[in-house]
Amino acid sequence: MSQQTLRVTRPTKIELIRLKKRVKVAKRLHKVLKDRLIILTQELIMLMKDAVELRQKVCDKVQECESLLIKSTPLIDPSLMESYAHTRYGKVEGIIGSRVVAGVRVPLIEVRREGKPRESPEYPILLILTSRCFEELLDLTARLGEIEASITRLGAEVARVKRRVNALENVLIPRMENTIKFLEFKFEEREREDKTRMKKVKQILARKEGTVSAST
Amino acid sequence: MERLLRDELKAVNYMLPKKRKSLKELLNEEYPHVPLRDGSTHMFRRSELQRACNVLGEELSGNLFLPIILEMRAELKEVVAEVGDPVAIKLICRILDINEPEKPPLRLYPVHLRVLRREIGTLLMYAISFRRALGEEF
Secondary structure (H helix, E strand, O other): OOOOOOOOOOOOHHHHHHHHHHHHHHHHHHHHHHHHHHHHHHHHHHHHHHHHHHHHHHHHHHHHHHHHHHHHOOOOOHHHHHHHHHHOOOEEEEEEEEEEEOOEEEEEEEEEEEOOOOOOOOOOHHHHHHHHHHHHHHHHHHHHHHHHHHHHHHHHHHHHHHHHHHHHHHHHHHHHHHHHHHHHHHHHHHHHHHHHHHHHHHHHHHHHHHHHHHHO | OHHHHHHHHHHHHOOOEOOOEEHHHHHHOOOOEEEEOOOOEEEOOHHHHHHHHHHHOHHHHOOOEEOEEEEEEOOOOOOEEEEOOHHHHHHHHHHHOOOOOOOOOEEEOHHHHHHHHHHHHHHEEEEEOHHHHHOOOO
């Protein structure tokens, strides 16, 4: 914690009042930032847990898809495979948008398919199973991409907010409080000096009055 | 210092929706979204909208306004979210499989939020209640 004080141009009461107000605002800001930091951190932890889980799922899915592809390649004509991949759905589109999580803009990635898949008995079952597997893999990858991009953005925001919280907690607020203490000491000292000065003046006046009354 | 505080308050609440839309309305849109105060948009995942519609039924889907605003309270060490909208409370309780509270608000803890984020993550939005955090003058 910082032991330094702020540089005050003139140690006046106005300056002290102004500083006290600033401390009040700084403490409020600190509370808001800390609340936000808790929310962001919690969101970040949840996303990280999801990302770890999803990454494992994607790895498993890739292995499953590859084994299915290895099995189906020698049996199915590549041109049929390609044409089926193109015509399985009427339309497949990737939608990229954004959403907001605790004041941070994060991406939203969605794969949207139109209609039902063409899975008639005229196509080999292995081909259908392979395409189903790749379809799931595509969904999982899109979701993983979304989560990982969100983690990066939330992480950056957490770092920014944390920096501000630390600066307020360890530097700005202690410095202002130290300055307030210093100013208060200074005023007390000035008051004490004034009192002793007044006493002295009183004594001198009393002495003068005494000599005047004695001479008369 | 005041400017910093104002900016910080803006950062969270500037991204709240300008206008909320009903679930029914959103399901009819090609790209379901709501405009935000900062001029950008917040998109919803269609599968989540569909899930909410299935849980609530056709009748209530016109009364659910999205996104659901979760008022965050970080007074304790753990963050607690509060929901005041009765239809949103119904939806959340059905998804979480918990009893509805006798009187709103419904309080949600991180365990609940984790489930909700998975099920209807894009339908939720966080708002920090500054009146509680800062006192009445803000």
